[in-house]
Amino acid sequence: MSDSVPSDVIGRRIDVNGELATVHYFGSVPPITGLWLGVEWDNPQRGKHDGSHEGIVYFKCSENKLKFSCDSPSPSCTFSALKVLVLNRTGITWTEVLWCAQGWPVLEELYLASNDITISERPTDVLQTLKLLDFSNNHSIDGDQLFQIAYLPRLEQLILSDNRISSLHFPDAGIGCKTSMFPSLQYLVINGNQISQWSSINELDKLQSLQSLSCTQNPLTEGNKELQTIRQLIIAKIGHLKILNKCEIFPEERRGAELDYRKTFGNEWKKAGGHQDPDKNKPNNEFIIAHPRYQLLCLKYGAPEDGELKPQQPFMLKNQLLTLTIKCLNQPDQKVLVKQLPESMTIQKVKGLLSRLLKVPVSDLKLSYESPKMEGREIELENDQQPLQFYSVENGDCILVRW
Structure with a gap:
């Protein structure tokens, strides 16, 4: 039998007396002698095994296999009130989605994870009410295919996790301009892709409504790179972003x-x-x-x-010291202090120093600062784990202390 079975049989489609199936296993199935093909039937009613025999799992069938005949009558308004539909791991194709979508006139959320989908054509007169679309774990999707769904008018959330997208671009808009694509998109997830160039992050600034981005586990954000530095670069490159990797971006950050x-x-x-x-x-x-x-x-x-x-000399401590004035707002008669502090000093350690100088418990201290470059504005130093440089504290700035 092995002589007549191709070496690349796994994944092949076969026809057995008019019944279609996909080959998932080729080999022995003890204690039965001989070599066997393990198949998943397109018809879920066909067969009585799920890829296992006598307690041994040889392969796994899809959890919920769906097959559609696009030659059938239009499913218009079949589910006229349906708003949320989950079709993860069903084997559905994009063509089948568009055909069935005629029966989902008010659909708002569509989940299509793990279907090996290729976005092959634009939705025409369907999916126009969609607000959330999940394409997670569809490895055939690339950046160019996103053009096919770029004009869904109400799409607010797009989830593209764990695909193989290597770049994002919106060629209809020049530098400093906003794209007409994805006009309502506010929330974008591109975790677990192959994005390695800052040009893709630059492109995201063209999205006119983008507020929240998740982009972990990409070559650009992984490896030996300082995560806080990467975060700051993304924030600086995307002007209207309010949430990055599920963490809010405060004005001072x-x-x-x-x-x-x-x-x-x-x-x-x-x-x-x-x-x-x-x-x-x-x-x-x-x-x-x-x-x-x-x-x-x-x-x-x-x-x-x-x-x-001026070029920084990071190995010389004197080149990292900031000369800062310190004002105690609770005690206006207290003499203004002048201290030289490392820019890498955390807010927690600054509080510890001031606690010893002022004889005030650390837990009671609240710090902020003001800068001559930003007159009339006070910036709160609210995160004890961040260094002074995180808040862009500079020489000549003033630390304000309250308790």
Whole structure:
């Protein structure tokens, strides 16, 4: 029998007396002699085994296999009130989804995980009420296929976890412009894909309604990279993002991320033709493509000054020290303190230092700071585990202490 069975038989479709099936196993099935094919029938009523024999599992059938004949009469309004439909692991194809969708006129949530779907055509007059679409674990989906669903008018949530998407792009919009694609998309999940270039993150800033993004377990975010740095870069690159990887982005975190971004790439900006004089500020196209929001950040915070762009010497402690004034708002008569603190010092350790100086329990202390560059604004230092540099505290800033 083995001589007549191809070596790549697993996964092949077969026809047995008019019944269609997919081969999932080829080999012995003790104690029965000979070699056997294990198949999953398209007709779930056919056969009496589920891939196991006498307690041994040789393969697993789909949990819920569905097959449709698109030659049948239109299923128009078959489920006229249906709003949520879960079709995970059913073997349904995208063509079958679109055909059946004629019977789901008010559907709002559709779950299609683990179906090996390829998005082969645009929904036409169907799925127009859809708000959530889950394509998780469909390895055939790539970035280009997303164009097929890009104009669903009410789509707010798109889940693309564990696919093989390597890039995202919206070619209808230029640098600094918003795309007409995915007009209502607010929540996007691209965890577990193959995204490795910052250009894809730049593209996400073109989505006009995007507020929440999850993008863990991609080459861009994994490896030996500092996760906090990656987070700050994403925040700086996507201007309207409010939630990243399920963590809210507070205004002070956005400000810190954008200021750090402005400094980090300041020398590159100058070499590319950037200048503090607006009339001379003409960075080349290569820089603008790599950093499409940089010019906006310069308008928001001012162009980086030469003093901010001096090469850092991280191994010399004196080059990491910040000279800060410290004001105790509870005791206006208290003399203003001046301290040099490492920029890597956590808020918790700053509180410990002040607790010893002021004889106040750490748990009672509340810290914030103000900067001459942001007059009239006070930034709360609310996360004890973050360093001063996380909040972009700089030389000359003032730490405000309350208890």
